[in-house]
Amino acid sequence: MTATAEAPDRRSYFAEGWNPAAWLLSTDHKRIAWLYLVALLAFFFIGGAAATLIRIELATPAADLVSDDTYNKLFTVHGIVMVWFFLIPSIPATLGNFLLPLMLGAKDLAFPRLNLASWYVFMAGSLTTLYAVIAGGVDTGWTFYTPLSTMFSNSHVSLAAAGVFIVGFSTIMTGINFIVTTHKLRAPGQTWFRLPIFVWTLYATSLVMVLATPVLAASLLLIVADRVFGIGIFDPAQGGDPLLFQHLFWFYSHPAVYIMILPGMGVVSEILPCFSRRPLFGYRFVAYSAMGIALLGFLVWGHHMFVSGQSSFAGVVFSFLSFCIAVPSAIKVFNWTLTMRKGSITFETPMLYALGFLGLFVFGGLAGLFLAALAVDVHLTDTYFVIAHFHYIMVGGMVTAFMAGLHFWWPKMTGRMYSETWGRIAAATTFVGFNLTFFPQFVLGYLGMPRRYHTYPDEFAVWNMLSSAGAVILAFGYLMPLCYLGWSLFRSRRAPDNPWDATGLEWQTSSPPPQHNFATQPEVTGPPYQYELPEIDRPAAPR
Amino acid sequence: MDSITVHPIEASTLAPQVDLLFYALLAFSFGLGIFLTVLVVGYAVKYRRGSKADRSGEQARNTVLEIAWTSATALIALGIFLWGADLFLERDHPPAGAIEIAGIGKQWMWIFEHANGRREINELHVPLGRPVVVNLSSEDVIHSMFVPAFRMKMDAVPGRETRLWFQTTRAGTFDLFCAEYCGTQHSEMRGHIVVQPEEQFAAWLAAAPSTASLVEQGQTLFRALGCSGCHGPNATVRAPRLERLYGHPVGLSRGQTVIADDGYIRDSILQPQKDVVGGFDPIMPSFQGLITEDDLGKLVAYIKSLANAGGPP
Incomplete structure (x- = not known):
């Protein structure tokens, strides 16, 4: 690209055309973000539909809706779709794609065509897996444990694994793009410690994406090789080891958990200061803790395997490292909380979601301590306690943060305001529905109900019924934004450039931004989050 | 059992210890969680x-x-870690005098074999108060033996032997689950542990159909499979003798020394080239695929029984 002094183009990026080619062949990061958003929302509702069927089946102890095979395929689809086709790309590929160049004062990502290619690769992979689901399904669980997946499953394992394998490349492409963009395209004056925390978390996430995803690719490839060619790497009869797969899989999949949660932490770090009118408390500690989480995330995979037959010594080491990673997470929570102190707080929809995130992340994170404590994990692992724990982090944390970010930047992305009333109702509904759905699962886990059970003993019936009832409320909480956000695109008042009076370069350009983002190159002269109390709340006589 | 329960039954010596840690964690978590919630809500109201x-x-x-709360968090985390790890390591030290039972997982049932040869499916009878070791193996995929009332769980992994132990503290019937997803009928792979007072258990065990004990069956297999042809007293081939082998150190041809435990004996039958005893030729054929998990357990039991023998019977 040549950086010639072209006439500043103030027309919105929507003005570049509405024909399919203008969307499907655009290298504009803002349009690609929309391509991802539409695809990811579709997958979110596919995964959600599977979850709905699961919760209906589990409302009573007996098998009354689907057969055992169908049930197993449902939770496999739910896991694969939600993890790889929604959570992993969720914030980075949509909000990150849209906002990273804007937050850096750049025209686009470093490699716009790679960005578009990543979407096509994503679609090719995810549709391959979706085809495997339609063609008959997969029944291994999203974890593909061997030797079940390699020698005993007669379902479409290879095809589904191939799809996930392909999607991995799209993740790596996005990661590389973000890393290079953050290094090379920052605005004049925008030093590392003047970056918004959202950029820091995207950067940390991208490092994990680039370093961990190849290991997933290798493990999936080995599964396919074992199934198709019978190389026996996971087959004990041929000298292979089924546990090797678990090591490889979690070496990717535990860092992947941080791929999923870190960007959510970034979103919340943007929103809490804005609606408290206060700078983020302990900015550097929050930034460092993101990097600390990304690093330590690579060293804790064995805590998924405390009862798998790995040595007790390995168990002790992995338990210790897992407690270490609790520290940076706790640092973030303390800093977010103190950001609100002495602020001037208002409760618009993004703030309500962010506060919901904070509460659910705290309780989900504390539940993680139970699972890291070895002797307690022996009882709780592979039960509903684990299900509740990671849904508190992934749904209560990540999806709530995604909703917070979507509402926060919706005016910037679309140029439209949504209904504040409906937004607040949806945020409250989601919070209540979420807790009703997943809190009972903590109790179920402690009582000993194993995960991935199609039928269960009667003693677990009451808590399961409660959980299923909560899921109905949760479903409404997620369907509401689909309606009022969709509605806002067509009939709603236009958004000002900076509706929340927020700092950050993305708010300095028009809503929606012009194709090349900024009419003039913005410069950064100070730290981020320079919020000041409004007139009404300013201390009377500052000395 | 009540329809609304919040606390699972405690039926092993381990259970109250695990629960103590669990409730300590629960108190800490709720304390911190509620403190933070009060702080956030308090700030939200006060500074609206x-x-x-x-x-x-x-x-x-x-x-x-920042430094204060970072170190406080780290110290508390260290404390919980040590507590959990200390309790966990007891898993490696079953009390002396434990009775040993073989547990085999297969799609989709649990098979248990007592020392006297009595077999049960999806049910396991154990004597009250006596330590019990279950040696776990799997015939197909990974399973996991889980008894919530004992707070104990261990995976059964194909190709290796794992074990768990427990010491019961109350008589009764308790749930047994497979906790590792193992295919179509995973949720049907459940059964019961029946804990009986010692004399009742002895009566139950004695009422077994007149099968040979595991060791005797192992001895029969030892001959039938031709093991005795090389490892027996009148062997024509030079092979290591198996008397006084179990639990003793073995010098390997590659210069290392290992203790002959269950895993070593299993491996030596299935993968004889892996750990060849020093001074012997690697000529033993593998029995991989030629012997079921069930029979393998019997062979191992027989070889273990030779540990104290003066010579082969």
């Missing part, structure tokens, strides 16, 4: 826009505070 709260002296950083 337009409130009369004092907002002077605001600051956006406080390094002392």
